Amino acid sequence: MTKVLYNHDINEEVLQSKKIAIIGYGSQGHAHALNLKESGFNVVVGLRKGKSWDQASEDGLEVKTVAEASKEADVIMILLPDENQPSVYKESIEPNLEAGNSLVFAHGFNIHFNQIVPPADVDVYLVAPKGPGHLVRRTFEEGAGVPALYGIYQDATGKAKDIALAYAKGIGSGRAGILETSFQEETETDLFGEQAVLCGGTAELVKAGFETLVEAGYQPEVAYFECLHELKLIVDLMYEGGLENMRHSISDTAEWGDFMSGPRVIDSSVKARMKDVLTDIQTGKFAQGWILENQANRPRYTAIKNAENNHLIEKVGKELRDLMPFVKQKAIKQKEVVSN
Numbered sequence: 001m002t003k004v005l006y007n008h009d010i011n012e013e014v015l016q017s018k019k020i021a022i023i024g025y026g027s028q029g030h031a032h033a034l035n036l037k038e039s040g041f042n043v044v045v046g047l048r049k050g051k052s053w054d055q056a057s058e059d060g061l062e063v064k065t066v067a068e069a070s071k072e073a074d075v076i077m078i079l080l081p082d083e084n085q086p087s088v089y090k091e092s093i094e095p096n097l098e099a100g101n102s103l104v105f106a107h108g109f110n111i112h113f114n115q116i117v118p119p120a121d122v123d124v125y126l127v128a129p130k131g132p133g134h135l136v137r138r139t140f141e142e143g144a145g146v147p148a149l150y151g152i153y154q155d156a157t158g159k160a161k162d163i164a165l166a167y168a169k170g171i172g173s174g175r176a177g178i179l180e181t182s183f184q185e186e187t188e189t190d191l192f193g194e195q196a197v198l199c200g201g202t203a204e205l206v207k208a209g210f211e212t213l214v215e216a217g218y219q220p221e222v223a224y225f226e227c228l229h230e231l232k233l234i235v236d237l238m239y240e241g242g243l244e245n246m247r248h249s250i251s252d253t254a255e256w257g258d259f260m261s262g263p264r265v266i267d268s269s270v271k272a273r274m275k276d277v278l279t280d281i282q283t284g285k286f287a288q289g290w291i292l293e294n295q296a297n298r299p300r301y302t303a304i305k306n307a308e309n310n311h312l313i314e315k316v317g318k319e320l321r322d323l324m325p326f327v328k329q330k331a332i333k334q335k336e337v338v339s340n
């Protein structure tokens with residue numbers, strides 16, 4: 001098995017003398033900044049004036065412009081939306097980089113797909129938590145953590161690995177496990193996971209199941225509970241003890257149905273299309289499409305998002321969740337959607 005590192009394997013001293021700039025204060029940014037500060041590190045947040053600036057100040061953090069924070073920091077972690085990173089980097093970060101600084105990412109997209117090309121005299125590495133930012137924060141507060149990957153792209157100082165591990169420990173990932181990766185592996189597996197399984201695959205599976213029941217004349221409320229609400233309860237069992245643990249808890253009838261019908265729904269044609277999705281990621285076709293979509297001000301993204309938000313499952317779900325006070329109702333502010 002690949003070596004997994006934990007807190008006791010990591011000496012964080014190498015990061016203690018350094019100033020860390022967290023650029024962005026969204027899903028990942030707020031979690032990294034607060035966790036690192038509470039772990040005893042010297043943190044400044046780099047932002048533009050606006051909502052995040054006010055929030056970070058309210059949370060007791062030192063906040064400066066991206067350029068100022070980058071200039072005074074030794075370690076610069078870029079936690080802006082991937083599509084905004086290249087322009088902010090060019091304008092406000094690159095001119096403030098000094099030899100021996102660290103340029104850090106939580107996802108390899110912009111380095112791997114050549115959207116950011118750093119100078120040779122800085123360390124470039126990634127520390128990528130394998131979970132949504134809000135859980136990076138919540139689990140840290142609970143004394144636990146979210147696992148993370150680290151990967152070195154450029155080691156100008158000879159210390160990149162030590163600093164990356166200290167950073168990962170600082171955000172709490174040393175409590176859960178830290179694994180080595182490369183920018184290529186992290187970028188390709190992250191994109192594949194969110195597209196084929198975690199977000200895209202699951203959302204379509206849920207909708208297809210819901211629509212099948214509703215079109216057959218069953219009540220939408222029943223279909224919602226069956227195909228969306230209960231998914232969390234099933235996934236919690238998988239999370240705690242794998243597929244075997246989930247199958248231990250369900251009835252033998254459900255388990256037999258799982259064995260018989262699961263492979264009929266998710267068959268070899270699905271796997272063949274998963275391979276196509278992976279190929280588009282590996283060849284850069286997906287990345288190119290996303291970069292161009294952003295340059296065009298997101299026409300397709302906007303149209304699809306509007307249609308998705310109007311799906312019957314969303315309307316029924318909202319009404320039902322309103323009646324379940326224990327389900328935290330997420331009236332998602334447009335930009336607070338947890339991406340993965």
Ligand code: NDP
Nearest residue numbers: 024025026027028048050052079080106107132133339340
């Ligand atoms: P968010 O969309 O949550 O980040 C938004 C933040 O960026 C806000 O604070 C926003 O400030 C700020 N921002 C946006 N544009 C600018 C700008 N031009 N200048 C200054 N600040 C700006 O990002 P995520 O946390 O989702 O993603 C950050 C990185 O982490 C990405 O590389 C992503 O792939 C990676 N990642 C994300 C995960 C997640 O859980 N979301 C999981 C693992 C990795 P304002 O309020 O001013 O708009």
Ligand code: MG
Nearest residue numbers: 190191194340
């Ligand atoms: Mg991702």
Ligand code: MG
Nearest residue numbers: 130190194340
């Ligand atoms: Mg991910």
